[in-house]
Amino acid sequence: MGKTNEYQPDRRKFLAGMGMVGAATIAAPALKAVAAESSTVWAEEHEIVIIGSGFAGLAAAIEARNLGAKDVVVYDKMPYFGGNSTYNGGLFAVPASPLQKKEGVQDSPETMTADQLKAGRGVADKDLLLHVAKHAEEALRMTLDAGSEYFPYLQQLGGHSVPRTYQTTSASGAGIVQPLVQQCKKLGVQMVTRAKFDHLIHDEEGRVIGVQILKGHYFGRDTEGSPVNIKAKRGVLIATGGFARNVGLRQAQDPTLTAEVPSTNPPSATGEALLELFKAGAIPVHMAYIQTGPWASPDEDGFGYVSNYSIYNFAHSISVFTRTGKRFMNEIADRKTRSDAQLACRDDAGNPLPPITITSYKHAKEHPTMKKVLKYGVGWKFDTVEELAAHFKVPIEPLKAQIEEYNGYVKSGVDEQFGKPMEKAKGKYIEAPFVVIRNWPKVHYCQGGAKVDVLARVIGSDNWKPIPGLYAAGEVTGGMHGVSRLGRCSIPDCMVMGMTAARSMMKA
Numbered sequence: 001m002g003k004t005n006e007y008q009p010d011r012r013k014f015l016a017g018m019g020m021v022g023a024a025t026i027a028a029p030a031l032k033a034v035a036a037e038s039s040t041v042w043a044e045e046h047e048i049v050i051i052g053s054g055f056a057g058l059a060a061a062i063e064a065r066n067l068g069a070k071d072v073v074v075y076d077k078m079p080y081f082g083g084n085s086t087y088n089g090g091l092f093a094v095p096a097s098p099l100q101k102k103e104g105v106q107d108s109p110e111t112m113t114a115d116q117l118k119a120g121r122g123v124a125d126k127d128l129l130l131h132v133a134k135h136a137e138e139a140l141r142m143t144l145d146a147g148s149e150y151f152p153y154l155q156q157l158g159g160h161s162v163p164r165t166y167q168t169t170s171a172s173g174a175g176i177v178q179p180l181v182q183q184c185k186k187l188g189v190q191m192v193t194r195a196k197f198d199h200l201i202h203d204e205e206g207r208v209i210g211v212q213i214l215k216g217h218y219f220g221r222d223t224e225g226s227p228v229n230i231k232a233k234r235g236v237l238i239a240t241g242g243f244a245r246n247v248g249l250r251q252a253q254d255p256t257l258t259a260e261v262p263s264t265n266p267p268s269a270t271g272e273a274l275l276e277l278f279k280a281g282a283i284p285v286h287m288a289y290i291q292t293g294p295w296a297s298p299d300e301d302g303f304g305y306v307s308n309y310s311i312y313n314f315a316h317s318i319s320v321f322t323r324t325g326k327r328f329m330n331e332i333a334d335r336k337t338r339s340d341a342q343l344a345c346r347d348d349a350g351n352p353l354p355p356i357t358i359t360s361y362k363h364a365k366e367h368p369t370m371k372k373v374l375k376y377g378v379g380w381k382f383d384t385v386e387e388l389a390a391h392f393k394v395p396i397e398p399l400k401a402q403i404e405e406y407n408g409y410v411k412s413g414v415d416e417q418f419g420k421p422m423e424k425a426k427g428k429y430i431e432a433p434f435v436v437i438r439n440w441p442k443v444h445y446c447q448g449g450a451k452v453d454v455l456a457r458v459i460g461s462d463n464w465k466p467i468p469g470l471y472a473a474g475e476v477t478g479g480m481h482g483v484s485r486l487g488r489c490s491i492p493d494c495m496v497m498g499m500t501a502a503r504s505m506m507k508a
């Protein structure tokens, strides 16, 4: 990687066609709004400066220390570490993993990449996906070394052709973030909260040599913080996550994502650091591909309890449109397929009519989230199909027929209605008593962001080469996943690309 024509093969022809004015317009944004070194008074100097303390930032910090970096600092604007990564469901896709070997599952980085390319609908970045898949097991090992704990079985989840997903025993990304934060502290990484990245600082040649941080920042209040300039000897890594909570920015990409569309993300996912990358000349990629999560519930805020519950249970459940009593999708198709199918469930006036997902109680109770779903009133238990149908106003005869038909697929192992892989549904018939939840998609993940190469270097729009000294990893980057990210693939993406950035900086 790294050759100009790998990023934009027709760049020269394109510029020639535009003439000099057009070329100047393209080149102009690079580093324009970024402070220059000559006017800078440095408050601190560090070997490696990392902005953001999610999976990407933490993995980078640990890897950098493991590779011998003496002075690594992580800044986060919030009063706590972890961002989206803490809210995360702790579901981690790893191909050719130790658990797959134990369970006899045939898999490879190439197979996982093929699944992801399918979800990405032809515009995902194969090189980046394959790079991540090949190194995902190293990332898993980093979490195990730090003390993360996983259930001793794999899950087969939406869009994955085989079971390959680990889940933390806390069913949360906190089960990874907390051990990684502890590991950072143990390794002597400096961890600073309430420190908001404001802008990049470059030298006369355009190399990024530092950042301005607002120390003492208080997110959501008027306290902006005091500006301090931080010099970075080896490089700056931007790992600030996505922009799902920036309604203006997401609506500028997709006008349907109004303030009325809820999000699973924490309030910190506002994307201002991404805009700074663009000011520095980074190439925006796939900004309009903003993913909604088909496992969310309209009956609770954010990710809530239902998301993890339905992610686990979809494989052996049926989702039913309440007007017809019939299934309307493969319950473990990729996210976009399912979200689109759910969004089409409406009443005569076009108002949302959230579909229901029905699971046998005896199977639902195998996952710890069921208790919370029932306790907090976002899921309901019914002893008979008649009670269930009456509660959700579902036509009873079509529903009974649907359950019987689906149970035939459980027996035969072939879903003739929607082609759902039935491996994880084996022997799991839909039988009373039932647990039922409602689903409706929420804004969940930003496929778009800054363009990087497989060395996690940010690619600049003025010459289509890496911007010296500048790296990005995690959800702030764009293009890897295409139209729709295959679920459980962000943990490997963020961690591997964070580790990759550290490796690149240590070689720089």
Ligand SMILES: Cc1cc2nc3c(=O)[nH]c(=O)nc-3n(C[C@H](O)[C@H](O)[C@H](O)COP(=O)(O)OP(=O)(O)OC[C@H]3O[C@@H](n4cnc5c(N)ncnc54)[C@H](O)[C@@H]3O)c2cc1C
Pocket (backbone or CB within 6 Å): 051, 052, 053, 054, 055, 056, 057, 075, 076, 077, 078, 081, 082, 083, 084, 085, 086, 087, 088, 089, 090, 091, 092, 093, 173, 195, 196, 197, 198, 239, 240, 241, 242, 264, 265, 266, 268, 269, 270, 271, 272, 273, 303, 444, 445, 473, 474, 475, 476, 487, 488, 489, 490, 491, 492, 494
């Ligand atoms: C509810 C939920 C569940 C999910 N479940 C899964 C799952 O099970 N498996 C999976 O693979 N993916 C999952 N995802 C997706 C995944 O969690 C995210 O894509 C991932 O956590 C992003 O990690 P990151 O390191 O890029 O950013 P983040 O974890 O978002 O971290 C970015 C950090 O940067 C900080 N920051 C932002 N701007 C600034 C600034 N200007 N200055 C300083 N700091 C700044 C933020 O405060 C934050 O702490 C889930 C996402 C959500 C929201």
